[in-house]
Amino acid sequence: MTYHSGSRAVQDRVGVRDLADHVGQAIGAGIRPVAAAFLELQPMLVLGAADPESGAVWASLLTGAPGFVRATGPRQISVTGGAGPGDPLATALSTAGTPVGTLALDPRTRRRMRLNGRARPTPRGLAVEADQVFANCPKYLQKREAYETVERAPGIPRRGVELSPSEREFIEAADTFFLATVHAHGADASHRGGNPGFVRVDSPCELRWRDYPGNSMFLTLGNLQVDPRAGLLFLDWDSGAVLQLTGTARTEFTADGERTVRFTLKEVIATSAASPLRWSAPEYSPANP
Structure with a gap:
C-alpha cells in the first residue's frame, strides 16, 4: 500500500492525485545497491516511532x-x-515489531533516504525490516x-511541559x-527546512510552520490527517544539543x-x-522561500 486514506484526502484537496501516483512509483520495499552504499557513509540516522506505553510519538x-x-x-x-x-524511544526500540520511520540525511551532498518498516x-x-524505501x-x-x-558527555535531560525562553529562541x-x-x-x-525563522513559536506550547511545496505524496500530512500525534526533533549542529x-x-x-501546520506541545526533552x-x-538551500 503506497498511500492510505489520509494521504489520499490531502492529495485530493490539493489536486495532485495523478502526480502523487506518478511519484509514488519510486517507493519500493527493496534496498538498492546505491542506497546501501549511501547508508554506510552516514554518521547519523533519525528515527520516529510511538512509545508503546504512553502512545506519545517521538x-x-x-x-x-x-x-x-x-x-x-x-x-x-x-x-x-x-x-x-x-x-524516549528506548522502550519502543526494545520491543519487537514496533513500526518505525527512519531518515538518513547527508548535509554534505544534500541527499536523503527514507526507510519505513518494523524494528526489532x-x-x-x-x-529494521523495510516496508517502504525511497529517496527525496x-x-x-x-x-x-x-x-x-x-568527545562530549551528554547532559542530564530536562523534561517539561513548556518550552523555556532559550528553547523558544533556539527553535526560531x-x-x-x-x-x-x-x-x-x-x-x-521526514525533514523540514527553511531559512531561520521558518518555524514560529506562538507560545510556550504552540509552534507553527508553513508547509512548503514538496513531492506531492503528502505522507506526513496524510498521517496527521488520520492521527494527530507527532514528534519533532531540533538539533544544534554545532554544540550537539538535541530538543x-x-x-x-x-x-x-x-x-x-x-498550508500551515500547527503543533501543540505535550512534553519536551532537552539534552545538551x-x-x-x-x-x-550551513549553505542555505536555494529552494528556501
Whole structure:
C-alpha cells in the first residue's frame, strides 16, 4: 500500500492525485545497491516511532561511525548502538515489531533516504525490516560541507511541559527540524527546512510552520490527517544539543493553496551535548522561500 486514506484526502484537496501516483512509483520495499552504499557513509540516522506505553510519538537521533547503519539484506538494515537509556524511544526500540520511520540525511551532498518498516532489538542494537524505501529531492535541505566527531558527555535531560525562553529562541533560529508521524499500519520520519525563522513559536506550547511545496505524496500530512500525534526533533549542529518535542499537529489550508501546520506541545526533552557530531556552518538551500 503506497498511500492510505489520509494521504489520499490531502492529495485530493490539493489536486495532485495523478502526480502523487506518478511519484509514488519510486517507493519500493527493496534496498538498492546505491542506497546501501549511501547508508554506510552516514554518521547519523533519525528515527520516529510511538512509545508503546504512553502512545506519545517521538523523533530521535542515532549516531555512530560511518557503517553503524548498513543494509544486511535486500529489505533489512541494522543499526549498531540504538537509542540510549534516556531516550524516549528506548522502550519502543526494545520491543519487537514496533513500526518505525527512519531518515538518513547527508548535509554534505544534500541527499536523503527514507526507510519505513518494523524494528526489532538485536544484541548490537536494532534491525529494521523495510516496508517502504525511497529517496527525496534535495529541496529545503541546507548544505553543510563537513563534520567532526567531538568527545562530549551528554547532559542530564530536562523534561517539561513548556518550552523555556532559550528553547523558544533556539527553535526560531533553526533552519532544520525532523518530524515523526504515524498511521494505523506504520510510522514515518521526514525533514523540514527553511531559512531561520521558518518555524514560529506562538507560545510556550504552540509552534507553527508553513508547509512548503514538496513531492506531492503528502505522507506526513496524510498521517496527521488520520492521527494527530507527532514528534519533532531540533538539533544544534554545532554544540550537539538535541530538543525533542511530542504532541499533536493539525494542518490548516487557505483558499490560496498555502498550508500551515500547527503543533501543540505535550512534553519536551532537552539534552545538551547529546550528539558527538559538530557540523560546519550551513549553505542555505536555494529552494528556501
